[in-house]
Amino acid sequence: xxxxxxxxxxxxxxxxxxxxxxxxxxxxxxxxxxxxxxxxxxxxxxxxxxxxxxxxxxxxxxxxxxxxxxxxxxxxxxxxxxxxxxxxxxxxxxxxxxxxxxxxxxxxxxxxxxxxxxxxxxxxxxxxxxxxxxxxxxxxxxxxxxxxxxxxxxxxxxxxxxxxxxxxxxxxxxxxxxxxxxxxxxxxxxxxxxxxxxxxxxxxxxxxxxxxxxxxxxxxxxxxxxxxxxxxxxxxxxxxxxxxxxxxxxxxxxxxxxxxxxxxxxxxxxxxxxxxxxxxxxxxxxxxxxxxxx
Numbered sequence: 001x002x003x004x005x006x007x008x009x010x011x012x013x014x015x016x017x018x019x020x021x022x023x024x025x026x027x028x029x030x031x032x033x034x035x036x037x038x039x040x041x042x043x044x045x046x047x048x049x050x051x052x053x054x055x056x057x058x059x060x061x062x063x064x065x066x067x068x069x070x071x072x073x074x075x076x077x078x079x080x081x082x083x084x085x086x087x088x089x090x091x092x093x094x095x096x097x098x099x100x101x102x103x104x105x106x107x108x109x110x111x112x113x114x115x116x117x118x119x120x121x122x123x124x125x126x127x128x129x130x131x132x133x134x135x136x137x138x139x140x141x142x143x144x145x146x147x148x149x150x151x152x153x154x155x156x157x158x159x160x161x162x163x164x165x166x167x168x169x170x171x172x173x174x175x176x177x178x179x180x181x182x183x184x185x186x187x188x189x190x191x192x193x194x195x196x197x198x199x200x201x202x203x204x205x206x207x208x209x210x211x212x213x214x215x216x217x218x219x220x221x222x223x224x225x226x227x228x229x230x231x232x233x234x235x236x237x238x239x240x241x242x243x244x245x246x247x248x249x250x251x252x253x254x255x256x257x258x259x260x261x262x263x264x265x266x267x268x269x270x271x272x273x274x275x276x277x278x279x280x281x282x283x284x285x286x287x288x289x290x291x292x293x294x
């Protein structure tokens with residue numbers, strides 16, 4: 001039997017007056033996966049997430065979280081952790097008081113000391129929020145979202161303002177949460193994080209889904225590329241290529257291995273050095289640019 005999805009969005013529409021922010025959006029998030037919801041500026045992803053988190057009612061369509069309406073806060077909210085871009089904690093509370101307060105509000109079982117240890121804020125437990133650095137506030141945001149290891153966690157730009165060590169520690173904590181069964185919904189402008197970590201990705205543009213799938217499925221929608229430069233003069237290339245403004249050649253192909261073999265064989269036969277040779281599949285940011293221009 002296929003388990004009920006943790007999130008089920010069906011033909012969701014959200015309008016603000018005459019502005020149609022989300023248009024007929026449908027997707028599901030499966031239990032235990034890391035799903036990245038990405039989009040161009042103004043794509044509607046924030047509005048969609050607000051509906052999923054229960055902060056905004058749908059204009060039409062439906063949203064179900066754990067099989068229930070997210071507006072049923074008593075049933076859904078204790079099972080959900082949310083890391084917003086800016087949480088707006090009281091500046092006069094200490095770090096410990098802030099985490100304890102959120103823990104009581106969510107009604108999830110945990111200990112403040114454990115959570116502070118996860119985000120390396122134990123030494124800041126008695127410090128007021130107003131005295132934290134930007135990166136420390138971001139770690140506090142994460143701490144309050146994962147208090148009690150909720151079944152579903154929303155991470156909105158989780159690594160903004162973090163140094164490399166803090167960023168690595170955050171993702172290590174996310175990995176442990178996933179090992180324990182948590183489902184993660186990620187939004188980020190760091191596309192490399194989504195490419196490295198997401199099981200599936202939904203790409204939004206102008207209120208609708210333009211692409212959805214694994215990284216491999218998304219990048220296969222565009223050709224792979226081979227770039228190189230040649231000494232002059234050189235014989236005719238064995239493959240169609242375009243000459244870039246910097247003088248390098250660009251080959252675009254859906255048969256990377258075959259065409260790269262052809263190109264390398266041609267270079268060997270003609271005793272040519274393919275300088276600055278680069279070959280690889282399309283990256284997620286290339287797919288992102290493609291939908292932005294549609």
